[in-house]
Amino acid sequence: MKVGILGGGQLARMMIAAGRPMGLDFLVLDPASGVCAADYAPHVQADWQEAASESRLLDCDVITCDFENVPAAVLAQLAAHKPVYPGPQAFAAGQDRLDEKQLLDSLDIPLPGFSEVNARPDLLAAVERLGYPCVLKTRRLGYDGKGQKVLRTHEDLEPAWQTLGGQPLVLEAWVDYTHECALTAVRSRDGDIRHYAPSWTVHADGILKLALAPAPMADATLAAGRAMVERLMNHLDYVGVLTLEMFHTADGLLANEFAPRPHNSAHWTIEACICSQFENHLRAVCGLPLGVTDSRQPALMFNWIGSLPSREAFLALPDLHWHDYGKRARAGRKIGHATWLVSDRAEFHSAQSAVRSLLEPQLATLFDRLLDDTA
Amino acid sequence: MKVGILGGGQLARMMIAAGRPMGLDFLVLDPASGVCAADYAPHVQADWQEAASESRLLDCDVITCDFENVPAAVLAQLAAHKPVYPGPQAFAAGQDRLDEKQLLDSLDIPLPGFSEVNARPDLLAAVERLGYPCVLKTRRLGYDGKGQKVLRTHEDLEPAWQTLGGQPLVLEAWVDYTHECALTAVRSRDGDIRHYAPSWTVHADGILKLALAPAPMADATLAAGRAMVERLMNHLDYVGVLTLEMFHTADGLLANEFAPRPHNSAHWTIEACICSQFENHLRAVCGLPLGVTDSRQPALMFNWIGSLPSREAFLALPDLHWHDYGKRARAGRKIGHATWLVSDRAEFHSAQSAVRSLLEPQLATLFDRLLDDTA
Numbered sequence: 109m110k111v112g113i114l115g116g117g118q119l120a121r122m123m124i125a126a127g128r129p130m131g132l133d134f135l136v137l138d139p140a141s142g143v144c145a146a147d148y149a150p151h152v153q154a155d156w157q158e159a160a161s162e163s164r165l166l167d168c169d170v171i172t173c174d175f176e177n178v179p180a181a182v183l184a185q186l187a188a189h190k191p192v193y194p195g196p197q198a199f200a201a202g203q204d205r206l207d208e209k210q211l212l213d214s215l216d217i218p219l220p221g222f223s224e225v226n227a228r229p230d231l232l233a234a235v236e237r238l239g240y241p242c243v244l245k246t247r248r249l250g251y252d253g254k255g256q257k258v259l260r261t262h263e264d265l266e267p268a269w270q271t272l273g274g275q276p277l278v279l280e281a282w283v284d285y286t287h288e289c290a291l292t293a294v295r296s297r298d299g300d301i302r303h304y305a306p307s308w309t310v311h312a313d314g315i316l317k318l319a320l321a322p323a324p325m326a327d328a329t330l331a332a333g334r335a336m337v338e339r340l341m342n343h344l345d346y347v348g349v350l351t352l353e354m355f356h357t358a359d360g361l362l363a364n365e366f367a368p369r370p371h372n373s374a375h376w377t378i379e380a381c382i383c384s385q386f387e388n389h390l391r392a393v394c395g396l397p398l399g400v401t402d403s404r405q406p407a408l409m410f411n412w413i414g415s416l417p418s419r420e421a422f423l424a425l426p427d428l429h430w431h432d433y434g435k436r437a438r439a440g441r442k443i444g445h446a447t448w449l450v451s452d453r454a455e456f457h458s459a460q461s462a463v464r465s466l467l468e469p470q471l472a473t474l475f476d477r478l479l480d481d482t483a
Numbered sequence: 484m485k486v487g488i489l490g491g492g493q494l495a496r497m498m499i500a501a502g503r504p505m506g507l508d509f510l511v512l513d514p515a516s517g518v519c520a521a522d523y524a525p526h527v528q529a530d531w532q533e534a535a536s537e538s539r540l541l542d543c544d545v546i547t548c549d550f551e552n553v554p555a556a557v558l559a560q561l562a563a564h565k566p567v568y569p570g571p572q573a574f575a576a577g578q579d580r581l582d583e584k585q586l587l588d589s590l591d592i593p594l595p596g597f598s599e600v601n602a603r604p605d606l607l608a609a610v611e612r613l614g615y616p617c618v619l620k621t622r623r624l625g626y627d628g629k630g631q632k633v634l635r636t637h638e639d640l641e642p643a644w645q646t647l648g649g650q651p652l653v654l655e656a657w658v659d660y661t662h663e664c665a666l667t668a669v670r671s672r673d674g675d676i677r678h679y680a681p682s683w684t685v686h687a688d689g690i691l692k693l694a695l696a697p698a699p700m701a702d703a704t705l706a707a708g709r710a711m712v713e714r715l716m717n718h719l720d721y722v723g724v725l726t727l728e729m730f731h732t733a734d735g736l737l738a739n740e741f742a743p744r745p746h747n748s749a750h751w752t753i754e755a756c757i758c759s760q761f762e763n764h765l766r767a768v769c770g771l772p773l774g775v776t777d778s779r780q781p782a783l784m785f786n787w788i789g790s791l792p793s794r795e796a797f798l799a800l801p802d803l804h805w806h807d808y809g810k811r812a813r814a815g816r817k818i819g820h821a822t823w824l825v826s827d828r829a830e831f832h833s834a835q836s837a838v839r840s841l842l843e844p845q846l847a848t849l850f851d852r853l854l855d856d857t858a
Contacts, residue, residue, distance in 0.1 A: 125504075128809065129804075129805060131791075131809065133522075391798065397795060423766065423774070424772035426774075427757060431504045432503075432505060
């Protein structure tokens with residue numbers, strides 16, 4: 109069975125690493141040259157628009173994505189020829205922030221207040237309704253903090269409009285959250301859903317820096333969050349792994365956005381779970397039995413953004429797993445991660461000094477705060 | 484750092500799978516076409532004798548092997564240009580059964596009686612000394628039960644001589660062992676040695692069928708076995724993973740043979756250990772810090788010889804990990820394995836029926852016996 113993957117980044121790379129031992133074969137299509145998944149499978153360099161007429165892709169038995177912004181229309185064209193999982197509808201729903209919020213709202217998934225902003229007057233009305241601070245975002249193609257501006261006072265309106273105006277926007281109410289978290293689950297072709305432990309996520313500069321799992325969370329809160337994920341997956345007739353990113357507030361969970369693919373916040377599943385998010389995504393997509401999502405050990409993941417710290421130093425730590433994506437280093441780019449496994453959560457505290465000493469100052473500060481907050 | 488691997492079979496494939504996340508790059512050289520490691524790294528198809536003049540191989544930073552019969556002379560030529568780990572001396576020592584036995588003997592590593600056999604009269608004298616049953620083996624290029632004949636009575640002498648005579652041979656005394664086992668360890672460039680848990684191995688038709696780890700073993704026996712491995716590794720100034728295959732007898736361990744590479748009996752380390760034999764082999768070879776060899780869970784490995792059983796059925800078992808090597812099926816060929824992880828050894832017994840029901844009759848019988856013997 110051959111799987112075609114649209115997008116050849118680290119998610120494709122880790123999917124293929126998980127899939128080859130299951131006897132799956134792969135092809136990657138990506139408009140960019142030198143993508144990192146090409147170390148693991150043949151890479152066809154082509155624009156998204158060419159995908160539906162690319163015979164090597166159409167030769168695959170099933171098609172999936174490592175990138176949420178593959179145009180839904182392209183996926184719909186492909187779906188006329190081959191199974192595409194998750195389906196085009198999951199991408200269409202998530203590629204426009206306004207559509208996404210309206211969908212979540214319609215499924216009784218609580219989320220922060222939001223308003224459509226198409227013109228200057230809309231913005232003023234929306235700010236009036238939602239109050240300061242609030243966040244102005246492009247409706248399309250934003251990720252990792254790109255395409256958004258925080259509005260704290262009336263002074264911020266004009267510069268934000270100058271930067272983002274002239275395209276469809278959405279204004280979001282500021283959420284007074286205690287922390288962010290992410291719920292990842294997998295749904296099979298026949299509707300079976302399995303949940304991974306929740307991740308406690310820490311972002312800075314709009315990009316994920318740390319994820320700890322299982323996130324401490326009240327049973328009722330977790331159950332409510334998982335029910336939201338199930339409503340979303342069932343509504344989309346979703347097949348594969350999906351992550352719902354959420355704000356944890358005093359009043360419970362509020363949805364932020366979902367990703368129709370394996371997600372950075374669940375990379376710890378590679379070592380900590382019997383069956384990782386990557387393996388389970390492929391099992392679902394290929395119609396194979398789902399794997400167990402239970403965690404064997406608590407885990408803390410460090411994202412390497414822009415540059416890698418010393419590999420030798422990290423490999424010398426006994427419970428550290430290193431993931432170099434084979435990508436060229438570039439500011440703001442995710443080029444690797446490491447996962448620290450412990451026997452029980454107390455060990456995050458008792459054994460932290462060796463790990464902490466290897467972190468750059470900003471990350472060390474976030475790490476300290478994460479350990480304090482999850483103590 | 485780029486690692487050149489001589490031999491492109493499943494051991495190279497699993498090495499590369501372990502090494503890419505550490506940021507290592509790879510090249511495989513193998514005389515055969517369509518080798519299974521080529522799914523993971525570029526493959527240069529060339530004879531062993533051409534290796535030392537192959538510029539793409541000489542461009543690598545370090546060279547290792549996935550095959551114990553790469554000619555030691557070729558490795559010695561390569562070692563004049565690039566680091567070769569394990570070194571040529573480890574291969575030279577193991578490529579001739581007589582040399583290997585004499586080496587083990589010189590290191591006070593107990594082993595079954597043996598005699599050099601170069602001509603008909605040698606054979607008669609050797610049989611007289613060692614008694615029936617005994618095993619006549621070629622000194623070179625035997626593996627997986629190939630190149631050997633069991634002699635049970637005087638009647639077996641002539642047919643065995645007809646088949647094997649005319650080349651250097653060795654006669655081995657029959658060993659009345661309770662079971663076979665294997666000790667795997669890794670040694671770093673600076674002489675640090677770490678041991679994996681012992682494997683209890685089950686062979687049939689001369690080929691490994693099952694491995695259970697940790698093998699139940701008296702502490703003193705294990706300590707003695709590990710001391711033998713250390714004497715061997717230190718003598719060879721060994722760098723990388725080595726397995727010493729042994730007979731467990733009423734009088735303790737007797738050495739059978741060693742393999743200068745990751746070994747089939749330790750494939751369970753991929754899931755059961757923090758750092759697998761493949762990752763640790765590369766860490767040693769590349770001069771990176773060694774990883775932890777502790778087991779997290781007991782494991783039982785099934786070898787798939789000649790054909791794969793139903794992937795779907797095995798993937799439906801919650802604690803089963805599947806390894807398809809991407810090789811064409813052929814009688815007697817190792818084309819995959821599966822590793823079953825349990826929380827504690829009692830679970831091998833309490834949960835055996837689901838696994839057993841999927842095994843072909845011969846393997847099911849060996850499995851039953853293994854569970855009985857290790858109860």
